[in-house]
Amino acid sequence: SYTVDNASVVNALQAEISEANIRSTINSLSSFTNRYYTTSTGVEGAEWIRDKWQALTSSRSDASVQLYSHSWAQPSVILTIQGQTEPDEIVVLGAHLDSTVGWGTGEGTRAPGADDDASGIATLTDVVNAIVATGYKPAKTLAFMGYAAEEVGLRGSDDIATDYKSQNKNVVGVLQLDMTNYYGSNSDIYIIGDYTNSAQNAFLKDLAQTYQGSLSVGTTNCGYACSDHASWHDQGYAVSFPFEATFNGSNPYIHTVNDTLASSGGDANHAVKFGKLAAAYVAELAKGAI
Ligand SMILES: N[C@H](Cc1ccc(I)cc1)C(=O)NO
Ligand SMILES: [Zn+2]
Numbered sequence: 601s602y603t604v605d606n607a608s609v610v611n612a613l614q615a616e617i618s619e620a621n622i623r624s625t626i627n628s629l630s631s632f633t634n635r636y637y638t639t640s641t642g643v644e645g646a647e648w649i650r651d652k653w654q655a656l657t658s659s660r661s662d663a664s665v666q667l668y669s670h671s672w673a674q675p676s677v678i679l680t681i682q683g684q685t686e687p688d689e690i691v692v693l694g695a696h697l698d699s700t701v702g703w704g705t706g707e708g709t710r711a712p713g714a715d716d717d718a719s720g721i722a723t724l725t726d727v728v729n730a731i732v733a734t735g736y737k738p739a740k741t742l743a744f745m746g747y748a749a750e751e752v753g754l755r756g757s758d759d760i761a762t763d764y765k766s767q768n769k770n771v772v773g774v775l776q777l778d779m780t781n782y783y784g785s786n787s788d789i790y791i792i793g794d795y796t797n798s799a800q801n802a803f804l805k806d807l808a809q810t811y812q813g814s815l816s817v818g819t820t821n822c823g824y825a826c827s828d829h830a831s832w833h834d835q836g837y838a839v840s841f842p843f844e845a846t847f848n849g850s851n852p853y854i855h856t857v858n859d860t861l862a863s864s865g866g867d868a869n870h871a872v873k874f875g876k877l878a879a880a881y882v883a884e885l886a887k888g889a890i
């Protein structure tokens with residue numbers, strides 16, 4: 601069951617979420633020619649995230665960052681922050697690190713993927729920064745994941761979710777962030793209703809309304825396995841996917857050379873809402889203190 605009783609930690613983490621930080625990470629990631637799962641720059645993009653998460657958490661003895669290898673070139677990245685009192689219970693926050701402009705993407709093809717999904721990686725990266733800046737220590741273990749090869753069939757998250765299930769890991773909840781920065785519809789945050797967990801979705805809506813009272817939260821469906829949340833759902837884990845807009849209002853530039861920060865409005869103001877929500881999710885599901 602979900603409780604909302606860690607306000608001092610939520611408010612401290614949310615205060616650290618920074619539009620400039622998120623924008624900077626989006627710019628860095630979208631400057632790789634592409635982050636396609638088979639290319640050299642796709643590997644470099646993953647390594648950049650590993651280096652960034654490692655640098656952010658270098659002062660934390662409870663944190664470690666690993667590359668997760670797959671059968672293709674691009675690895676996934678997993679940052680683990682050990683829980684203080686319930687370390688066997690794991691809270692997963694994920695986004696995908698690959699980008700595409702569709703079939704034919706290859707070495708040298710330009711695919712910036714600023715919204716899809718540098719925005720998700722950048723949003724999670726700022727939550728990591730907030731955790732370190734505040735000195736927050738979770739009661740449960742946190743696993744931040746950058747998934748490889750989402751665009752070619754949710755392949756990186758499928759490998760990882762299947763592996764976690766086969767090891768019987770006690771993942772108590774999963775949050776997916778894929779496209780957080782294109783403000784395309786009337787409401788601020790849309791909770792995806794399919795291939796997700798309805799109880800956790802209600803918890804997420806509660807968190808948004810409790811800790812970002814001015815936000816409006818809607819719901820929408822994908823109608824198919826549209827991102828990495830489906831990999832976790834397929835393994836029977838409770839997953840939620842807060843999304844930038846309705847299906848029809850979502851970023852029309854994705855999977856093209858025009859998926860740039862500029863085409864998302866030139867700032868990360870929309871992504872900040874998701875960063876604050878993810879921070880609240882961490883503090884209220886993984887509990888712990890500063
Ligand atoms: N199709 C997904 C993006 C996507 C996800 C949800 C909705 I509603 C609309 C669009 C994708 O390209 N993920 O990488
Ligand atoms: Zn995509």
Ligand SMILES: [Zn+2]
Binds near residue numbers: 827
């Ligand atoms: Zn995506």
